[in-house]
Amino acid sequence: MKAVTMADVARHANVSKSTVSQYVNNRFDYMSEETKKRIEQTIIELDYRPNILARSLKQKSTTTIGVIVANILHTFSTQIIRTIEDECNEAGFHVMVCNADDDPEKEKKYIEMLRAKQVDGIIILPTGNNIALYEEMVKSKYPVVFVDRTVPNMKIPSVMLDNERAAGLAVEHLLQNGYERIGIITNVVKNVTPRVERINGYKNALVNNDVSVNEDYIKNLEVTQVAQGLQEMLLLQPPPQAILAGNDLVLIEVLKHIKRKEIQIPSELAVIGIDEVSFSEFYEPPLTIVEQPTIEIGKKAAELLLKIITDKESVPEEEIYRFEPVLNIRESSKRIQS
Amino acid sequence: MKAVTMADVARHANVSKSTVSQYVNNRFDYMSEETKKRIEQTIIELDYRPNILARSLKQKSTTTIGVIVANILHTFSTQIIRTIEDECNEAGFHVMVCNADDDPEKEKKYIEMLRAKQVDGIIILPTGNNIALYEEMVKSKYPVVFVDRTVPNMKIPSVMLDNERAAGLAVEHLLQNGYERIGIITNVVKNVTPRVERINGYKNALVNNDVSVNEDYIKNLEVTQVAQGLQEMLLLQPPPQAILAGNDLVLIEVLKHIKRKEIQIPSELAVIGIDEVSFSEFYEPPLTIVEQPTIEIGKKAAELLLKIITDKESVPEEEIYRFEPVLNIRESSKRIQS
DNA sequence: CTGTTAGCGCCTTCAC
DNA sequence: GTGAAGGCGCTAACAG
Numbered sequence: 001m002k003a004v005t006m007a008d009v010a011r012h013a014n015v016s017k018s019t020v021s022q023y024v025n026n027r028f029d030y031m032s033e034e035t036k037k038r039i040e041q042t043i044i045e046l047d048y049r050p051n052i053l054a055r056s057l058k059q060k061s062t063t064t065i066g067v068i069v070a071n072i073l074h075t076f077s078t079q080i081i082r083t084i085e086d087e088c089n090e091a092g093f094h095v096m097v098c099n100a101d102d103d104p105e106k107e108k109k110y111i112e113m114l115r116a117k118q119v120d121g122i123i124i125l126p127t128g129n130n131i132a133l134y135e136e137m138v139k140s141k142y143p144v145v146f147v148d149r150t151v152p153n154m155k156i157p158s159v160m161l162d163n164e165r166a167a168g169l170a171v172e173h174l175l176q177n178g179y180e181r182i183g184i185i186t187n188v189v190k191n192v193t194p195r196v197e198r199i200n201g202y203k204n205a206l207v208n209n210d211v212s213v214n215e216d217y218i219k220n221l222e223v224t225q226v227a228q229g230l231q232e233m234l235l236l237q238p239p240p241q242a243i244l245a246g247n248d249l250v251l252i253e254v255l256k257h258i259k260r261k262e263i264q265i266p267s268e269l270a271v272i273g274i275d276e277v278s279f280s281e282f283y284e285p286p287l288t289i290v291e292q293p294t295i296e297i298g299k300k301a302a303e304l305l306l307k308i309i310t311d312k313e314s315v316p317e318e319e320i321y322r323f324e325p326v327l328n329i330r331e332s333s334k335r336i337q338s
Numbered sequence: 339m340k341a342v343t344m345a346d347v348a349r350h351a352n353v354s355k356s357t358v359s360q361y362v363n364n365r366f367d368y369m370s371e372e373t374k375k376r377i378e379q380t381i382i383e384l385d386y387r388p389n390i391l392a393r394s395l396k397q398k399s400t401t402t403i404g405v406i407v408a409n410i411l412h413t414f415s416t417q418i419i420r421t422i423e424d425e426c427n428e429a430g431f432h433v434m435v436c437n438a439d440d441d442p443e444k445e446k447k448y449i450e451m452l453r454a455k456q457v458d459g460i461i462i463l464p465t466g467n468n469i470a471l472y473e474e475m476v477k478s479k480y481p482v483v484f485v486d487r488t489v490p491n492m493k494i495p496s497v498m499l500d501n502e503r504a505a506g507l508a509v510e511h512l513l514q515n516g517y518e519r520i521g522i523i524t525n526v527v528k529n530v531t532p533r534v535e536r537i538n539g540y541k542n543a544l545v546n547n548d549v550s551v552n553e554d555y556i557k558n559l560e561v562t563q564v565a566q567g568l569q570e571m572l573l574l575q576p577p578p579q580a581i582l583a584g585n586d587l588v589l590i591e592v593l594k595h596i597k598r599k600e601i602q603i604p605s606e607l608a609v610i611g612i613d614e615v616s617f618s619e620f621y622e623p624p625l626t627i628v629e630q631p632t633i634e635i636g637k638k639a640a641e642l643l644l645k646i647i648t649d650k651e652s653v654p655e656e657e658i659y660r661f662e663p664v665l666n667i668r669e670s671s672k673r674i675q676s
Numbered sequence: 677c678t679g680t681t682a683g684c685g686c687c688t689t690c691a692c
Numbered sequence: 693g694t695g696a697a698g699g700c701g702c703t704a705a706c707a708g
Contacts, residue, residue, distance in 0.1 A: 005701055007702095015678070018679065018702095032678090052451075052456070052702095055702055057389075057392055057701085057702075058683080058703045059703070072416055073420060085437050096435070099419075116388060252617070256619060259619070259622070277617075282590075355685090355686080356688075369694085392684070393686055395684090395701065688699095
């Protein structure tokens with residue numbers, strides 16, 4: 001690894017560094033065809049490749065953004081990442097993906113690392129537990145966009161699902177199909193904002209339809225506790241007739257339990273989930289799902305961040321962008337037999 | 339964004355830049371307690387954060403590696419990414435994740451970008467269609483490790499599944515359970531090496547058990563063509579009694595078709611897949627799966643690359659590290675009724 | 677059209 | 693114990 005530099009190219013081609021620099025940056029407005037050819041030739045010959053680091057140091061821009069996801073194992077995260085990458089690539093930006101594992105400490109470490117690496121901005125699916133850090137970024141006008149969750153009173157643009165509506169859609173659909181005793185299980189660890197909002201949406205939908213809220217039908221559990229929590233709920237008198245799974249991980253746990261106990265869907269228990277899953281169509285029975293428009297969410301987040309980066313002044317304050325969920329009706333919530 | 343530099347800190351603390359540098363790098367062997375405190379104080383006061391770019395430029399190491407995955411939407415990729423990240427973090431390295439979308443052009447772009455950004459090495463799930471580029475990297479001794487696939491005659495260490503054995507395990511299991519007419523569907527686009535090896539493993543297992551190979555039972559299809567291909571296969575006389583899905587995406591398509599046609603598993607058609615899926619346990623019937631040890635594969639890849647980077651000389655040549663698949667027997671391949 | 681001259685922010689001898 | 697000086701590879705005026 002010899003490391004050919006611009007100076008080497010300049011020397012071999014008998015020109016100065018700046019001429020080479022011009023060439024590399026496609027600024028040959030005033031360059032003779034001949035030197036152009038000569039430089040081109042030399043570059044190939046020496047297998048010269050520019051050092052972006054040096055360029056970035058000079059230009060104070062890395063054309064790179066960071067993305068910190070809560071947990072990369074979630075389908076939601078991957079889809080978001082993929083969209084963000086596509087969007088950024090089009091704009092000539094690169095993406096550094098980091099996985100915080102729902103750990104505020106890791107999140108902090110990554111934010112600091114990314115800033116030290118001079119990335120031009122960061123998209124975060126925040127843990128919510130680094131308030132001071134977030135505030136510091138706002139104060140120093142560092143470009144940041146939140147996705148999936150938000151933090152109250154933080155002047156950081158956030159793009160997220162209309163969670164209340166997502167839960168509301170599910171509940172209303174169930175009510176319309178004759179289910180009145182509806183349980184909801186959410187995941188404590190993840191999705192702080194979403195969880196609260198989804199439960200609110202659930203409650204509001206019930207109240208608006210004159211159905212009383214039974215707190216026993218609401219559970220926030222660790223993924224590992226879902227099965228047991230569901231079991232307890234089903235032993236209540238009367239038990240819920242339908243269950244709303246707060247996200248894909250909960251849904252999977254719910255279905256595992258249903259399988260073990262050989263519960264019939266929907267006759268013994270209707271099921272509906274938030275977050276589309278790969279098997280919803282061919283599961284028996286097919287699963288009714290409230291889907292997030294992940295592509296649009298990711299796209300919006302990228303657009304927002306790039307705009308803030310490019311156009312430093314036009315910083316949108318504390319705006320929250322909400323995206324509409326989509327209800328995919330299948331058979332796991334079919335009209336109740338009465 | 340003022341951008342506090344080391345010089346600023348030095349000035350405010352009344353010391354020279356180099357002293358600050360020493361401090362930042364924990365080299366206070368010969369530093370007075372007092373200046374130490376003073377520098378510490380100033381750093382906090384000014385909210386100074388070192389510019390890693392400048393440091394990397396000088397040190398010729400970014401302590402960052404790149405990972406280029408074929409397609410980030412695959413569970414396999416995400417799990418690999420996650421493990422690599424964990425492993426690298428422990429070693430103080432950062433990770434840049436890129437998504438090639440099975441497109442050699444994108445792959446090329448990313449390899450060049452990552453090298454320009456001076457990452458210390460790259461882990462690639464290669465498309466296989468950039469031979470010249472790969473060779474160039476070998477020639478210039480750039481640290482690279484392949485995962486999932488390999489490229490013949492390329493002196494690049496590769497860590498992958500024992501694909502022959504994976505398919506072999508599946509076939510033998512089916513044979514043992516009384517299935518003789520076994521079909522296999524793989525995915526053309528993805529997994530060049532794996533596909534070939536899996537089909538070989540499939541054929542060998544049949545031959546070794548004195549079952550003749552029927553080429554009509556072997557299909558390489560685009561994901562979108564899987565349903566139709568399966569349909570055609572099932573119309574053969576005689577039709578296969580069991581189907582081996584070459585990866586998770588194929589399995590999902592197969593199951594969709596099975597659902598549409600209301601085919602009974604395993605009585606009408608046994609099913610077995612390569613790559614564990616979230617729903618294998620609670621699908622009805624539970625699905626027999628040949629699982630890849632993704633964690634170990636990712637871990638090995640990271641270890642290898644870090645070793646090559648750290649210990650430039652000890653470059654392992656053309657080694658292929660194979661990992662054993664695990665057969666998770668469930669009910670979709672239950673003994674045939676005779 | 678091309679070369680000269682300064683840095684970007686940090687690290688690293690080598691004097692003092 | 694600390695400071696001065698040079699340089700990593702590249703860019704950007706400004707001359708010529």
